[in-house]
Amino acid sequence: MHEDETPTYYTATRKYDLSFPSLEGDIEADVVIIGGGFSGIHTALELAEQGVTNTVVLEGRYLGYGGTGRNGGQVMAGIGHDLDAIRKDVGEEGLKAIFALSDLGPQIMRERIAKYGIDADFRSGYGYMAFNARQAATLREWEKEFKSLGSAHEIRYLEGADVRQIIGTDVYKAALLHMGGGHVHSLNLLLGEAKALSEQYRVRIFECSPALAVTHGPRVRVRTAMGSVTAEKLVWAVDSFNNRVEPELHGSTINVYAYNSVTEPLPAELIERISPIRGAYSDIRPVIDYFRVTNDNRLMFGSSTQVVEHIPGDLKAWNRQLMLKVFPYLADVKIDLAWGGPMATTKNLFPQIGTLSGRPNVFYTQGYCGFGVTPSQIICKILAEGILGGSERYRLLSSIGRSDIPGKDHYRALLVSLGKLAHQISGYWHGRR
Numbered sequence: 001m002h003e004d005e006t007p008t009y010y011t012a013t014r015k016y017d018l019s020f021p022s023l024e025g026d027i028e029a030d031v032v033i034i035g036g037g038f039s040g041i042h043t044a045l046e047l048a049e050q051g052v053t054n055t056v057v058l059e060g061r062y063l064g065y066g067g068t069g070r071n072g073g074q075v076m077a078g079i080g081h082d083l084d085a086i087r088k089d090v091g092e093e094g095l096k097a098i099f100a101l102s103d104l105g106p107q108i109m110r111e112r113i114a115k116y117g118i119d120a121d122f123r124s125g126y127g128y129m130a131f132n133a134r135q136a137a138t139l140r141e142w143e144k145e146f147k148s149l150g151s152a153h154e155i156r157y158l159e160g161a162d163v164r165q166i167i168g169t170d171v172y173k174a175a176l177l178h179m180g181g182g183h184v185h186s187l188n189l190l191l192g193e194a195k196a197l198s199e200q201y202r203v204r205i206f207e208c209s210p211a212l213a214v215t216h217g218p219r220v221r222v223r224t225a226m227g228s229v230t231a232e233k234l235v236w237a238v239d240s241f242n243n244r245v246e247p248e249l250h251g252s253t254i255n256v257y258a259y260n261s262v263t264e265p266l267p268a269e270l271i272e273r274i275s276p277i278r279g280a281y282s283d284i285r286p287v288i289d290y291f292r293v294t295n296d297n298r299l300m301f302g303s304s305t306q307v308v309e310h311i312p313g314d315l316k317a318w319n320r321q322l323m324l325k326v327f328p329y330l331a332d333v334k335i336d337l338a339w340g341g342p343m344a345t346t347k348n349l350f351p352q353i354g355t356l357s358g359r360p361n362v363f364y365t366q367g368y369c370g371f372g373v374t375p376s377q378i379i380c381k382i383l384a385e386g387i388l389g390g391s392e393r394y395r396l397l398s399s400i401g402r403s404d405i406p407g408k409d410h411y412r413a414l415l416v417s418l419g420k421l422a423h424q425i426s427g428y429w430h431g432r433r
């Protein structure tokens with residue numbers, strides 16, 4: 001256990017007892033990556049698989065400190081929330097190419113888990129849920145779109161009483177079951193990848209080593225409190241935690257908070273009633289409730305505020321009232337743990353990758369907008385292609401504009417609330433309300 005560790009379901013059920021030293025002294029590498037969440041570790045692993053192992057990962061606190069160790073573990077299809085928002089950047093053909101990547105995230109995750117024998121409780125079965133006829137019509141569209149990708153996994157639309165085949169509640173009118181998705185123990189996935197990186201590929205990882213300053217040039221030098229890394233290429237992978245260390249990136253995301261909880265372990269019959277498929281679910285509103293059963297028979301439930309951005313005083317009570325709306329019969333069940341965290345969010349609700357202005361050797365990925373567990377697998381694969389010299393899909397994704405969010409440092413809650421309101425209204429026109 002790390003000294004400053006946030007108690008979450010993930011830290012409580014961690015299977016890898018890994019820790020890495022802090023950086024002391026001046027070292028050299030081909031690539032230095034700042035941030036030890038999914039983005040940093042996936043990118044390092046992708047590079048290692050392509051033969052670049054002289055990489056250093058610098059993590060400011062401990063691996064999984066950020067969103068990676070706090071999320072719902074939902075494994076969903078796609079990237080970004082609304083591809084329409086990037087149509088003007090990439091055009092129709094670009095949109096098709098990005099949509100065609102939808103199944104790649106779960107595929108990479110499954111392959112990595114198998115290749116490195118990672119113990120991450122991966123389980124197939126995802127239900128996208130509709131409360132009303134408008135949302136049900138949207139699911140019908142998604143069914144066609146997902147099936148058009150030729151997925152090897154079952155994709156099935158359910159409505160009325162049939163919804164009960166996959167979930168034990170009457171609040172939903174329809175569901176789209178996608179067996180390509182599911183859920184995963186995010187922290188164990190991250191640590192399993194980190195173990196492979198350090199043991200099989202000898203990639204150097206340092207914890208408790210925040211990057212404090214960067215000197216740019218043909219070789220970049222990243223300084224930490226007790227050392228430095230000089231490398232040909234740098235990757236920023238700090239998502240919500242930039243804190244102005246890299247000002248150009250700091251300005252183009254804003255933090256939105258989400259909160260998660262887990263119940264006490266439940267009897268097997270109750271889990272069977274909640275989720276006959278032991279799967280993961282979310283509704284399709286602009287701000288979703290998302291939940292899943294865990295390997296050890298708990299219900300994990302999470303959400304974010306619908307419009308007014310605030311941090312609830314009692315996270316257990318806040319999550320519990322949402323959970324009881326879906327599963328009223330869990331009224332006597334105890335919530336064991338609740339936690340939350342920031343999610344870097346962009347104006348177009350699509351993650352950002354590319355290089356800094358005038359600095360072709362400084363790469364970045366950020367802004368998954370609360371949807372990073374699976375998309376980070378895709379994005380980091382493509383980012384690694386960019387680092388290794390470029391690819392058509394790297395050019396496509398890095399061509400998407402990065403807009404600043406003025407006022408984010410002083411009016412965060414106000415701006416997020418206004419953004420959520422706009423998102424709720426647009427959600428109505430897009431069949432999500």
Ligand SMILES: Cc1cc2nc3c(=O)[nH]c(=O)nc-3n(C[C@H](O)[C@H](O)[C@H](O)COP(=O)(O)OP(=O)(O)OC[C@H]3O[C@@H](n4cnc5c(N)ncnc54)[C@H](O)[C@@H]3O)c2cc1C
Nearest residue numbers: 035037038039060066067068071072211239341368372373
């Ligand atoms: C409560 C919550 C629930 C979520 N639920 C889901 C979900 O169910 N499904 C989904 O798809 N997504 C979800 N997300 C989003 C998802 O977790 C993130 O998009 C994803 O984990 C981002 O990974 P990352 O590596 O980019 O960032 P992070 O995991 O935040 O990692 C960034 C790392 O950088 C480190 N760092 C920061 N500054 C420095 C520095 N100067 N030097 C060195 N290191 C530094 C931090 O300590 C941190 O470890 C959720 C997020 C939260 C917070």
